[in-house]
């Protein structure tokens with residue numbers, strides 16, 4: 163079956179024409195797919211014969227909603243989606259003053275092995291296709307009855323470990339004939355796969371890049387993030403400096419504050435020293451408890467002191483507001499709980 167939602171407009175045209183159909187049919191199919199219809203039968207302006215042909219030859223890459231949890235505190239909606247082969251992925255919709263933001267997944271599982279993260283339990287199962295990544299946005303838009311305003315690629319998986327599908331997804335969601343999302347409304351977060359940082363800067367200079375740093379130095383980053391043994395801290399920071407040079411854009415650094423591990427004022431000063439001269443925003447993230455991990459969140463006071471040291475050093479730094487804390491907020495929690503209950 164041809165994965166039809168993952169196709170670019172041009173690929174879809176080629177596909178439709180190769181079936182002896184008129185070119186404008188591709189436009190119709192593309193528009194229906196990107197409006198989020200769930201079957202070829204709903205594509206009402208297509209001739210019945212074409213709909214039948216598509217049913218036997220093309221996969222619309224539709225994901226099924228397994229559960230939706232809605233936070234009573236802040237309205238955050240957490241979705242568990244089932245892919246066509248039974249794999250589960252998660253998306254979260256958060257409401258902010260400036261619109262709503264969806265956090266989406268790019269892989270079922272993850273092979274990066276970060277010590278604090280629930281997504282890597284069980285390793286990487288498989289990459290998502292561009293169509294499956296896109297369908298999370300379409301399914302949530304349909305559920306809430308309005309457009310999703312922003313996308314952050316910060317759900318389960320390492321987006322740069324699935325770079326080609328990520329690239330197709332970003333081009334698809336930006337396509338003005340489809341969802342038409344602006345570059346600026348998209349953020350991609352990486353744990354630091356260095357070679358892709360430059361590629362991303364060149365491919366998508368207007369999309370925001372977030373880099374998960376989580377440590378003030380080599381030693382602590384090695385302990386928390388195995389990826390650091392392959393692409394070390396200084397290589398990562400050089401790539402970040404290059405990113406800013408190429409794109410002229412601010413980079414976002416994410417830094418989880420873990421009590422007694424990376425949250426002292428001394429470590430804040432060390433971090434400030436290392437990041438000197440990089441145009442950036444530092445997003446301090448309260449650690450979200452994960453079953454089976456012994457880490458604890460930094461105290462509010464420690465987080466504020468950490469932020470203040472960064473600010474005093476001229477950095478823009480904020481503590482991320484916690485949303486959805488009553489509904490399995492952190493990455494991969496819902497999916498891993500579901501897997502456990504199935505075992």
Ligand code: SAH
Nearest residue numbers: 279316319320351352353374416449450492
């Ligand atoms: N693989 C990518 C994107 C997915 S994770 C990356 O590493 O950036 C998105 C963010 O959530 C990352 O900064 C990640 O480190 C963070 N995260 C993972 N587990 C967390 C937890 N238990 N509490 C708080 N943040 C967490």
